[in-house]
Amino acid sequence: MNRTIKKVAVLGSGVMGSRIACHFANIGVQVLLLDIVPRELTADEQAKGLTLEKPAVRNRIVNSSLQAAIASNPSPLYRKSDASRIKTGNFDDNLQDIATCDWTIEVVVERLDLKQSLYEKVEKVRKPGTLITSNTSGIPIHLLAEGRSDDFKKNFCGTHFFNPPRYLKLLEIIPTPETDPAVVDFLMHYGDLYLGKTTVLAKDTQGFIANRVGVFAMLDVMQNMQKLGLTVEEVDKLTGPVIGHAKSATLRTSDVVGLDTTINVTNGLAQGLPNDEAKDVFQLPDFVQKMGENKWLGDKTGQGFYKKMKGEGGKSEIYALDLATMEYKPSQKVKFPTLEATKLIEKLSDRYKVLVGGKDKAGEFYRKMFAGLFAYVSNRIPEITDALYKIDDALRAGFGWEQGPFETWDALGVQKGLELAQAEGKTVAPWVEEMLAAGNATFYKVSEQGVKQFYDPESKSYQAIPGVENFIILDNLRSAGKVLWKNSGASVIDLGDGILNVEFHSKMNAMGSDVIQGLMKGVDMAEQGYRGLVVGNDAPNFSAGANLGLVYMFALEQDYDELNLMIRQFQQAMMRMRYSSIPVVGTPHGLTLGGGCELNLHCDKVVAAAETYMGLVEFGVGLIPGGGGTKEMTLRTAAKYEEGEPEFNLLRNTYMTISTAKVSTSAAEAFDLGFMRRGDEVVVNSNRVIAQAKAAALELAEAGYTQPTQKTNIKVHGRGALAMFQTGVFAMKEGNYISAHDQKIANKLAYVMCGGDLSAPTEVSEQYLLDLEREAFLSLCGERKTLERIQSILTTGKPLRN
Structure with missing residues (x-):
């Protein structure tokens, strides 16, 4: 059947429920958010003379939860006004309203009896054929559906969002044996296209995919930490950006999430995995149990592995927990020769061999950590998933790893990783050795057509990753020999169908002379035999702006002729893009600041990721936008003068946007600030941005794109x-x-x-x-x-x- 999601009911308004509701509101869906009715009045309600029957009291829990979500930072909403799409109510008065909803998502407390009791009520009022899913992370999905009707079971499965739902991309889809395959297909597609998620099909096993592997990795790090006598600071230094993980690394992340969450999830896994070969890893270390007893749960209690304390002069300082004494001491800087050896290695995949080859304690830690991780994930196939790429997808999207376990293993070398595991006494699944014996040296490879493939142990062959045909992944095109020109800061890549792409690969994608050269070259090449140009990259951020270090150097030396030439060249490149004979499409995503914003202002069209933080921030460093940004924002403002609003008001608004260095908190807000305009597009799934931009460039070309002329009015x-x-x-x-x-x-x-x-x-x-x-x-x-x-x-x- 053809499904259209116009209205969603979210049952449970806690941290997850309220934020799931907000994300559906972000994409334009009407939401009904419900929760329980309070059992007693607050002191404030009593003082106002309210009773338990008053609507304000009956909806107090849901309304308070939603307001707390809206006020939180970072915001779960693209725009504050999106909250108007959310209607609140309670289970007693408004449950029948889910009959008007196309999808009901249950997000109540993790207790099987409470969930089943709620489902019994839901089944009496939901419209047959509508979706019903649970966001549980700890209860087997098939148990939740017990006792329900055939129609309920057919349309029921797990949809496990990760918190915060707007920002973390993972959505695990967990069907039961009774779930209609068409429902699974729909949710996989909807999650990807409309919710912007990396949708991963998981089996109904304890912890599903991401938590099963991610929590194992975290606990294994803690155990290796104890074995090697490493400090809290040392572990976080070793498990952060140097291996492609978040800056908060392992223990700081636990503080942010809450140690109680870590304890609850770990205990659930330990109880549910009696036959896991690594079950000993799921036993909480003594220091974690002690911290739990002391209520040192992290940020929510003011102390965990770290604690802010007043130092000399009353200044706040970060202290770290000494696990030997269980006392807090001033945080120490961490230095290891192994880490020093990787400082100049920009590419993540090139660091691993140096890390595991270290002769110090850091090298020993990495050998143990990677050995345990590689062995564990190899043994999870086919238990938690049949396809190894799903494990990598889940860890990247759910835990923020830059590379998944199998991608990391590939970068180190599969044979090397196998030897590493064996040296540490770990047992790797037999299919890995069979793969190597058959002459297949990697878990992934890229075909001549630029399609990424994964090794399938069941068929003993490489298979195309499903769904990637909807994405354009520049790394794959690079591997397939599609780079037509490159220098140290930019590449021109053939996207096919007559469209070229200029990709930046400078540090933070800063725009210096090499990037400007790449842009000019891309326009020149496109004009000489192609149909259009996309400016896009697969990095976390589009561009942090112009090369400020170069500006500083010229200014410090008072070399104003060179500085004038540099700014003039930047302006000329922007105008060259704007007034070329082919359409140019920008693809802002993540940080798109300063010169990166100016570039997109000069594109014929912008196809932005929903998570785009765009702004002209030059004021903050004592400058004004000098790459055409001030000109373009003035031009755009003047173009609105005929719309009726007082001209000085319009000009003042634009002036304030630039002079206060405003940065959009989403692509939606970039429209409000004037950085994007009517006709520009927003794509919720950032993986689809370049493919959509290519389609937009083709559409402009096929519509008969003609070279515009510079404005003089x-x-x-x-x-x-x-x-x-x-x-x-x-x-x-x-x-x-x-x-x-x-x-x-x-x-x-x-x-x-x-x-x-x-x-x-x-x-x-x-x-x-x-x-x-x-x-x-x-x-x-x-x-x-x-x-x-x-x-x-x-x-x-x-x-x-x-």
Whole structure:
């Protein structure tokens, strides 16, 4: 049957339930959020003379939970206004309303009896044929469906979201034997396309996939920590970004999530896995049990593996738990020769051999850690999944690992990993040795067509990963020889069908001369025989902006001719993209700041990931946008003047966006700030962005794209608007809201946006505004306080308010 999800019911408004509701509201779905009715009045309710029968009291729990979610940071909503799609109620008064819903998601307390009791009530009111799923992480899915009707069982399965649902991409789909395969197919597709998830089909086993392997890895790290006598700080240094894991690593992550959660999940796994060959790993270390007894549960109780304490002078300092004494001591910096040896190795997959080859305690730790992990995941096939890529997908999307266990093993070398495990006394599943004996040296390979394949132990052959045909993965195209040109900072890659892609691969995708060269080369090549150009990459962030270090170096040496040339080249590249003979499509995602934002402002169309944090942030380092950003935002504002709103109001709004360095918290908010405009697109699943951008470029080409001409009729207001801005800035300075240097930058920005010292409103050209913008940028580079701000960002990463 064709399913359309217009309205969803979420049963349970706790941390997970309220945030699942918010994410459905993000994508435009109407949500009914329900919870229990309070059993007694609060003191505040009693003081107001309310009774338990009042709607405000009956819906207090659900409304309080939703408001707490909306107020949380980071926000579960793309826009605060999206909350209007969520209607609240309670199980006693509003359960019958789920008859109007296409999908009911249960997210109540992890107790089988409570869930089954609720399902009995739900079955009486839900419309036959509608979806019913549970977000449980610890109860077997098949037990939940016991005693229910055939229609209920047919449309029921587990949908395990990870917290926070907006930001963590994993969605595990866990069917029962009675679940209709069509339901599973629908949920896999819907989760991917509409919810933006990496949807992973899991078997109904304890912990499913991500928690089973992820919790094992965490506990194995803790046990190796004890064996080797490592400190809390050392473990987090060893298990963080150096191996492609989150900065919070292992123990800091436990503090953030809550040690009680770690304890509960571990105990559940220990009880449910009596036959697991690594069951001893699921026994909580003594120090974890002691921390649990002391209620040292992490951030929620103010102390866990780490604790903020007042140091000398009352300044807050981070202390770490000494596991030998169970006392807190000032956090120590960590140094290992093995880690020092990897500092210059940018590529993650190249680090592993150095890490396991270390002769110090760090090297010993890595040998034990990888040996245990490799053996464990090999033995989980076919127990928790038939396909090894699903384990990698689950750990990347659910735990934030840059590479999954099998991808890591591939990077180290399968034979090397096998030997590592055997040396540590671990037993690897027989299928791995069979794979190697048959001449298959890797778990993954890329076909000549650029399609990633995985090794399937059952068929003893390589199979294409299902669903990847919907994605364009640049690494795969690179492996298939599709790179047409490259330098140290950028590559031009053939996406097929007449569309090229310019990819950045500088540090943080910063835009220096090599990236600008790549952009110009991409446009030149596309104009000489292709149909369009995409600017996109697979990195976590689109671009952190222009190469600030280069700007600082030229400014410090007072080499203004070189600096002027650099800014001019940046502006010319932006204009070259905007006024080329082929359509250019930008793909912002993650951080898209400064020059990265300016680039997308000059594309014919933008296809953005929903999680796009876009902004012109130059003000924070004592500058104004100098790569065409000030010009383009002024142009876009002028284009709105005919829509009726007072012109000065529109201009002031844009001015405030730039002068306060506003950054969108989502692609939706980027529309509100003017960084995206009507006709631009938002893709919820970031894996689909480049493929959608290619389709958009083709659509523009097939619609008869014609080369546009530069605008010469941009209305600017001259002295009239300039006086308004200068008066406002002066008042801010006099009120001590901004510094004298802030005032200087703000006035420079106003001068450019008003078109300079013009006596009356005038129409000017883009080039006129670009020249003003560049002059203002260069003059600010000559200011000592601007150099101090740039230096602060480069050395500490923190803005300086001087």
